[in-house]
Amino acid sequence: MRAAVAFLTPFGGAVAPGRTTLRWFPLVGAGLGAVVGLVWWGSSHAWRGALVPAALAVAADLVVTGMLHLDGLADSADGLLPHLSRPRRLEVMAQPDVGAFGLATTAAVLLARFSALASLRPDVALVAGVWCASRSLMLLGPVALPYARPTGLATAFLGDRPRVTAGIGVLGLVAGAALAAAGRGGAGVAGVGGLVVAGVALGALARARIGGYTGDVLGAGAVIGETVALLVAAARW
Structure with a gap:
């Protein structure tokens, strides 16, 4: 658990990830989403309108993730x-x-x-569910794709039992969809579905262009998946 926190956030200390670190990603993701959702919800009671709460929620996510996933997106x-x-x-x-x-x-x-957050009513369950699902998708990346580099930090994830990891990843997606549904109903579930589609598309692109995944690709998948999920949830249903 601590290794998962250290890998996904700037907190947790200098703990090297191990083979079973991935299994904790969904739980850590749900916690991060809950923090972001609480900032979003709490600031909506302190400021009028939707713009400031949305901006603070985006900023809160950058803080709790240490911009690690955003850096992966850029790379x-x-x-x-x-x-x-x-x-x-x-x-x-x-x-x-x-x-x-x-x-x-x-x-x-x-x-x-x-823009998506500014279009939605602040909801902690929705963000917690989407963030849980995005980290569950990160967990499934090393199961479905080969590692694209001969060495690297993400090589620590290699060697875990793939069926167990995949099962936890699927359970994390289901849990994330349930949380999102509690906050936004069918739109929340559709958002998690969009997240999965976006993650699969990115994985296919990475496989075609670099031969598999890297730590940057995992981080990019989380950010892109969350963004697609929020956009889908914010659509008119």
């Missing part, structure tokens, strides 16, 4: 989107700077998240 965009060779894509994703593809993608995703 993945710089590596997966341009026309590059496979080795060059991995080199670009390993560099600390952010290019035009990463900057544009990050700005668009943050704007979409803010």
Whole structure:
């Protein structure tokens, strides 16, 4: 549990992840979503309108995740989107700077998240459910895809029993959908469905362009999945 917190947030101390760390991702995700949802809900009682609470919720997510997943999104965009060779894509994703593809993608995703939250009634259960589902999807990535690098931090996830990991991931998605449904009904469930579709699409793109997943791809999948889920939940149903 502590290793999962340390991997997904700036908290938890310097704890190296292990083979079973992935199993705690859904629970940690639900906790992070609950914090973001509480900030969103609480600020809606302190400020008029929907804009400030939505902005504070986006900011709260950046704080509790340490922008780690957003960094993964930027690196993945710089590596997966341009026309590059496979080795060059991995080199670009390993560099600390952010290019035009990463900057544009990050700005668009943050704007979409803010707009979706501003269009919704603040609800803790919805955010907790979506965040739980996004970390459950991160758990399924190493089960479904090979690791794209010979070495790296995410190699620690290799070797766990795939059936157990996959089962926990599916249970996490179901739990996330149930929480989202408690907050937004059928729209919440549809949002989690959109999250899964977005995650599968990103996984297919990563498999085609770099041969599998990296830690950056896992983080990007969480951010993109959450954003799609919020947009779907905010649609007119």
